[in-house]
Structure formats: structure tokens, C-alpha cells
Amino acid sequence: MLGDYLYLAPMDNAAKLHAASGAEVIMLVFDYTGSKSFGTLQIGAPSVSRDNYGATHNNDLWYSWLNEYDLTPLTGNEFTLYRSYSSFLAQFVLLGTASKNFLRYTPQTPNYVSIRFPSTQTTNVVAQFGRGYRTDYFDFLNDFLAQLIEKSKIFPPYFPIEEYKSYQTATWSLVGVVILVVVLVVIAGAILFLRKKDNGPSEQVRLKRRRDESDPLNG
Numbered sequence: 001m002l003g004d005y006l007y008l009a010p011m012d013n014a015a016k017l018h019a020a021s022g023a024e025v026i027m028l029v030f031d032y033t034g035s036k037s038f039g040t041l042q043i044g045a046p047s048v049s050r051d052n053y054g055a056t057h058n059n060d061l062w063y064s065w066l067n068e069y070d071l072t073p074l075t076g077n078e079f080t081l082y083r084s085y086s087s088f089l090a091q092f093v094l095l096g097t098a099s100k101n102f103l104r105y106t107p108q109t110p111n112y113v114s115i116r117f118p119s120t121q122t123t124n125v126v127a128q129f130g131r132g133y134r135t136d137y138f139d140f141l142n143d144f145l146a147q148l149i150e151k152s153k154i155f156p157p158y159f160p161i162e163e164y165k166s167y168q169t170a171t172w173s174l175v176g177v178v179i180l181v182v183v184l185v186v187i188a189g190a191i192l193f194l195r196k197k198d199n200g201p202s203e204q205v206r207l208k209r210r211r212d213e214s215d216p217l218n219g
Helices: 002-020 059-063 076-095 135-152 161-214
Strands: 028-031 112-116 123-125
Touching: 002 135, 059 076, 076 112
Parallel strands: 028 112
Antiparallel strands: 112 123
């Protein structure tokens, strides 16, 4: 549930907000569990199976392109999945949108595109009665639970804003003091240099006179 609250529910809310503003939105649900899926790697543990342990965060990366963490090739149906999924992503890169064959998401009709085991193809899923992918559950997390947490202040803020502002103020104050000291040192050095430069010739004349007065040959 924590993963749903932190990742999936905000994604659904973002899709809803973008669509409500008039943007073209496609929601893709990657729910394929195969040989490279994290849950599959744990199969053998009593509590892990494809029925209760679906695709996890970033599982789709192993089926989108080769990466430095796994250079083994995809074969069979999983290679077909790779072709289908990477083609879907490439359309966004090249065209800024996906094919018109894929259903668009709207707040009223939250259609979505799914890749779900055992299928290796991107499939349109039509929303029924205004309900798309786990709509009621995400609405509960976004509209009720998030508001409840915000109002009850159960958890501290994720980022300490006040402490950051105090630290920022202290830092700038210290920087200001350092700059002021540097400026004063430069000014003092310039004054001493100019005074030494102005007094130089007269000191040399006085020294010469003293030498002349002390020289018996000049008496």
C-alpha cells in the first residue's frame, strides 16, 4: 500500500490533472511479470507467486532496452514484448505522442493501455462506468487519505523548510561578513601601498643627507 500511495496514486492524479487541463494523456499499465521481473527472481519463496507478486517499480526497464545491469538478450515471447513496448515508447520520442490506435485517458473516461502477462502486446482497456485502472482505490488514496494526512500532520514535512531558510540566512550572513573583511583588507593594503609609495623619495633624500653629514670628507 505504501508503494501505491507514493507512486501509483500520484501517477493517476497527475494523469487526471493533465487531462483536465486539455492535454493529451495516455496511461500505460505495465503489469508483465517474466524472467527478468523482480518477483519472478524470488519465486521459490513460499509467499511469492505471479498471482500475489506482480510487476514492481522499474521492472519495465528490463523489457525496454538493454542496460548495464543486465546485458543478457531477450528471447521468444519476451523479445516480442520488447519490440512492442520499445515501439510504444519510441513513438513518444519521435512524435511527441502515441499512435491514435491507443485510447486516450480523460477524467470522465479513464481508459488505459495495458501490457499484462501472458500477453506481450499493448492492449487498450476501455473504462467502464467511469472506472479505469484501480480508479476507486486511487481516488481513496488521493482524495481521502492524502487530505487526511495533510490535515492531521501525522508525519513531519518531507523537507525542513524552516530549518533550510534559517541555514540559508546564516550562510548568506557569513558570506557577507567574509566579503566585508576581504574588502577592508584590500582597502587597507591599498592605503599602505600608496603611503609607502608617496613617502619613498623623501626617505631616500633624508638618508642621503645623513650619510653626507656623517662623512668627514664632506666637512
